[in-house]
Amino acid sequence: MDWSKIKTIFIITFLILDVYLLYQFLKNRDANKYEVITEASVEEKLKADEIQYVDLPKAVIKDQYLSAKPKMFNKGDIAKLKGQMATVKDGTTIESVLEKPVQISSKFEPSDLSSFIKDNLLYGDHYQFWEKSNKLNTITYFQENDNYPFYENINGMITFKINSDNQIVSYEQTYLEEIDKLTAKEEILPPLKAIETLHQKGLLKPKSKITKIELGYSTIIQLAASQVLAPTWRFVVDDKDSLFVNAFEGQIIQFNSDEKKSVE
Numbered sequence: 085m086d087w088s089k090i091k092t093i094f095i096i097t098f099l100i101l102d103v104y105l106l107y108q109f110l111k112n113r114d115a116n117k118y119e120v121i122t123e124a125s126v127e128e129k130l131k132a133d134e135i136q137y138v139d140l141p142k143a144v145i146k147d148q149y150l151s152a153k154p155k156m157f158n159k160g161d162i163a164k165l166k167g168q169m170a171t172v173k174d175g176t177t178i179e180s181v182l183e184k185p186v187q188i189s190s191k192f193e194p195s196d197l198s199s200f201i202k203d204n205l206l207y208g209d210h211y212q213f214w215e216k217s218n219k220l221n222t223i224t225y226f227q228e229n230d231n232y233p234f235y236e237n238i239n240g241m242i243t244f245k246i247n248s249d250n251q252i253v254s255y256e257q258t259y260l261e262e263i264d265k266l267t268a269k270e271e272i273l274p275p276l277k278a279i280e281t282l283h284q285k286g287l288l289k290p291k292s293k294i295t296k297i298e299l300g301y302s303t304i305i306q307l308a309a310s311q312v313l314a315p316t317w318r319f320v321v322d323d324k325d326s327l328f329v330n331a332f333e334g335q336i337i338q339f340n341s342d343e344k345k346s347v348e
Contacts, residue, residue, distance in 0.1 A: 126280045135283065137294035140276055146269040147315040147331065150229070150301060152260040154239040154309075161206060168204070176239065178206070178257040185251035192216055192223070197252075201225070201242070207259055211242055221246040226300075229263050233300040235316060235328060236339040266312065270332075272299075278317045278329040285336060287327055296320035302328060302337055 130137070154176045162170045162178070170180035186200055194213035201208040211225040212233055226233040227240030234240045240260040244252045275297055282288045298318050305312035315331035328337040 126276055126283075130279070130283060130288075133283070133288075133290040135288050135290065135292055135294075137279065138297060140274075140297065145272050145299070147272050147299070148269045149266040149315075149332075150263055150313045151266050152240075152263045152311055152313060154311075155259040155261045157206075157259075164206065165204070176258055179254070180257070181254045182252065185247065185249075185253045187249075187251050188223075188246070190250060197223070197244075205242065205255070205257060210259070214241075223252070227260055229301070233298075234260065234313065235300050235302045235318065237301075237303055237313075239311070260311075272315050272331040273317070273329070273334055275317055275319075278331070278334065279319065281329060281334055281336060282319065282327055287336065288321065292321050294319050294321055295323045299331065302330070302339075304330070 156175045157172045157178055162172065165178075165180060167183050168180045169183065170178055173179050186197075188196055197213075201211065207227075210227055212228045212231075214224045214226045214233070216223045223244040223246065225242040225244075226235065227237065228234065237260065239258045242255055242257045244255045247253045279288070279294065288294075296319070300316055300318055301313040302316040303311045304314045314333070316337060317329045317331050319327045319329070321327060328339070329335070330337060
């Protein structure tokens with residue numbers, strides 16, 4: 085038996101095996117790299133579905149959690165309201181009937197009511213227009229803080245009632261006070277990341293367009309005497325539907341008339 089030849093054969097065999105294993109390793113590594121490189125970006129995925137959006141904020145935005153308390157109205161508050169018959173419901177809601185209805189145009193613009201709200205309602209300059217509902221015959225304003233609205237907050241809004249003659253005849257008002265900063269400012273979720281979440285959950289339909297993006301606050305903890313609010317992205321789709329995303333945690337927020345729900 086020629087051990088020298090056998091030894092040479094083993095060495096050559098192991099070298100071939102090593103080369104093969106090295107080849108397979110490099111092949112798998114390159115394949116993994118290729119998968120990472122070719123994975124579609126958020127922008128590419130949106131483009132593929134023909135989803136458009138307005139210009140996004142480019143700068144890093146920082147914000148913080150807030151706390152607030154529903155205001156308890158009293159007789160002194162009611163006494164300030166002239167030309168109306170006002171009462172307080174449950175301590176936190178003003179219900180008022182106007183002695184002289186306010187006529188509004190069929191082509192209503194928020195600016196039409198600006199002076200009336202400022203001059204005739206408590207804290208009137210602390211609210212901003214939200215929507216006019218022809219179905220409910222209402223006009224709704226949300227309370228704001230530093231120009232950021234409190235979305236769908238039943239403790240911080242004005243709801244005007246409109247009659248068949250297109251006149252405002254009454255309203256209900258709630259108000260949040262003692263608005264405090266709970267935490268130091270920290271970086272919030274970039275709007276593109278929030279858009280990606282909406283797309284992944286199927287809430288952005290193909291060929292839709294995000295026509296407006298803004299930042300506000302929504303309630304995440306509701307207690308009897310106070311609440312905690314978090315920064316919240318609002319995306320208006322096709323100039324009609326609003327989608328909301330918690331700007332810290334990234335959950336999708338869905339509102340109904342009575343409560344707020346988060347979609348994981």
